[in-house]
Structures are given as C-alpha cells and as structure tokens.
Amino acid sequence: MKNVHPSDFDIQRFAFELSDCKAEIVTHINTCATCKQKADNYLSVSNSIKVQPEPVLEFDLSALILAQLPTMSKKEAAYNYFIYFLMALSTLVVVAAILYFKEAIVGLFANTSAIPTSFIVSTCLLILIVIGIDTFRSFHKKMNLLNY
Ligand SMILES: [Zn+2]
Secondary structure (H helix, E strand, O other): OOOOOOOHHHHHHHHHOHHHOOHHHHHHHHHOHHHHHHHHHHHHHHHHHHHOOOOOOOOOHHHHHHHHHHHHHHHHHHHHHHHHHHHHHHHHHHHHHHHHOHHHHHHHHHHOOHHHHHHHHHHHHHHHHHHHHHHHHHHHHHHHHHOO
8 A cells, every 4th residue: 555645636536537547546446445545535425415405586687687688689780780881981982982983983994904994993802802701700700709
C-alpha cells in the first residue's frame, strides 16, 4: 500500500466512474479507511442531491416577462421606423441625383471608348461582390452567435 493518498479527482472517479479508474488507485482506496470514507461521502452527497425535489419558482415568471415585453417592442418599433425613414430618404437622394445628372451619366458611357467603361464596370462589380460576401459572412457569424 502506498502512503500517498490519491487526489480528490481520483477518489471522485473511483466513486462515480469505477471503470475509468487505475487499478492501483482502486486497490489503495479499498484498503485505506480514509480514502474509502471520502469516496462514501462523495456518493452520499451525490445521492442526497439526486433525491432533492425539482426547484419551483413561487411566482409566475413568464407573466412577469410578458408584462415587460410591450415597452421593449415599442422602442424597437420606433427604431425600425427610423431605419425605414433613413432607407427611403437615401433612396430618394440617389434617385434624385441620377435624374439630375442623367445627361452626364449617359455621356460618360456614350462618348468614351469601351475599354475604360469596362474597367469601371468590372471594378464596381468586383467591389460589390467582395462587400456582398463579407456582409453575408458577418451575418452568418452573428446568427451563429445568436443560436449558441
Ligand atoms: Zn488513502
């Protein structure tokens, strides 16, 4: 028999997962009164916890939470309306700018040769694709965070 007692972790493993326990630790605990007592204490504590009834709240938690939800959703709705207003305003500004500079934009593509125009269009498409992929990936990352 060794004079050194096994650690609490090993004693807990002996008490709850005997099949994972090393043979020398099993032998020690079976022959050592102190360690055997510790293992029995762990088992009795575990059994008394299992016997405890499920904890029950004395008040209706869901009713309390539902009572607080309307104030939050009002704030959220106002924020959403502000976002919609900004989107409509920016769309209006872009459409107005396109209408105002219509001749200049048409002249940009009509008078120049096809090579600079294709460079401009391909660069814009490349930037749009990169930004779109980045937005899509960050959206998925955030959704995964929300789903735990
Ligand atoms: Zn011991």
